Amino acid sequence: MKNVGKQLIWQQYQKEIAEDHFFYVRSCIRQNFFPGAEATFLRILKDVLHKDVYDDPAHTTCTGIGYHTDIIPLETTMTVVARQFALMTEKGYKNFIPSCVTSFGLYLEILESWHNHPEVLNQIRKYLKEATGRTFELPENIVHASDIIYKFRREIASKAKYRLVNQQTGQPLRVVEHIGCHYAKMFPHKSVGGAEFPRVLSGIIEEWGGEVIDYPERRHCCGFGFRQYFIKANRGYTFSSVKKKFDSMHPYSPDLIVTNCPGCNVFLDKGQYVISEQEGIVYGANGYGIPVLTFEELAGLIVGFDPWDIGLQVHQVSVEPLLDKMGVWYEPEKKYRGKNNIPLGQPLQPTVLKTF
């Protein structure tokens, strides 16, 4: 096939994703809000795909949320990022994968600044040496964790126990993909597919049998806005953004929303509760919401991990309507159990939004 027109344009949005040997850095939001998601990602990499991935106990926050709430100067964030690269270098790795989309964008931004201003990179090397005694190499390959799942989507599909297909009708499930702003909007050429039509999640969804919904506000921000959510007085910004997105996607009747950014997942999940309490509106069928899964959770579900092992019970919107459509086997009575099957009571029901 000749590389002309759209083929040529698409070629510009391909990116190199390393095959193996990854240095993994965790997301503060994901660890707090979906602690099972990162464990699921590592389980898939190690046990399903048989890859080498290193999870260093000594790495820290990249300071991303502090940086984007503007309390942390750029030089500080750059030096903390340099420390993460130093840990990678010391452990002999060259392929760097952040779990967090804010971090991913930040790493790309910093690498670009260092490329454009080598004197800044030199200064940061001095800062890091002075503060920690460490030195570092730049990563050879830096991709987001969702890029890894995209790269191996066919291998995962070949080992899948379930597909994104309605078991009763045989029809593909209708899926909204929500890409975190900092995945592709800052550096489109560093994403899979660019900012307008990123393929990182849509490629996964289609490979696993689902149908991707294109809706008007598909690329609108989730509304997190850093200081806009953390300060109570500003939260109208966040939840008006969430409502705008749900009002826009609602006519297309999504069965599922998939996110690659941990913050977006919080706001698209919890935002449905907020809108139901404030406006009396529920966007899913039969009084339930539209389930919102992270890409790791979806991959775990597809390969047959127990839904409660991967943490689907910590979402506010119940996932059972999705599990039933896909034909996923689960034990309802074990949803709110702790380790060793210890009962942990039950969360209260919201006023409007129905939950299991």
Added chain:
Amino acid sequence: MGELFDRLKKDLHYVEGMQACINCGTCTAICPAAEHYDYDPRAIVELVQRGDESELEALLKSDTIWYCGECMSCRTRCPRNNTPGLIIMALRALSQETGYFVESEKGRQQIYLKRTIGHDILKTGYCVYAEGLATTNYPEQGPIWDWRQQHWKEIMDRLGANYQKPGAGAMRRIPDEALNELRAIFEVTGAMNRFEKIENFSREKAQSLGMHWDESLDNEYVQKAYHGSHNNS
């Protein structure tokens, strides 16, 4: 041009974000903050491009620079490769360095962010440490969050986290050596200095307003910054 502009133009965010603006308004059309607030990133870029020192000073003292959510949607669309979101970051840095941030309601919110996110980073190594974060302050997190807070450790253990333990894993206890290095980086690179400025300027403002001030999150000044929303439109 004057001293404020001289300082602004040295900021790498400004250098990277400001090329030459043609005032097309594409950034404003795509901006989530412009949908929600009386906010126009095009006008901000135009103002800094114009170079009027007194206009810049007024901007640094205003709520306007605090409306942006730093989603960077503007960067994707600008036909001239400007990034209003990065210019905003440079303006916010300058507003904090000069102390002008305490002259606006939205700017005064920085003390809350410093005392939560800033403290979490240095104390735990995480930007956000959500154990104990209650729905009284974060009611949007819903009843599932109350359940999670009641059984925080048990749920962490159930989902394979390495909660507060040494070694790798989610929500592990980040080693003291790593936290010491983080603190040293903050000292060397200016974050502690910025923290001190946020504290000092905020304290002086609280005193000038006759508001109660202490080192907690519960004092009158910080609470008003967290809850006050007179300028949301």
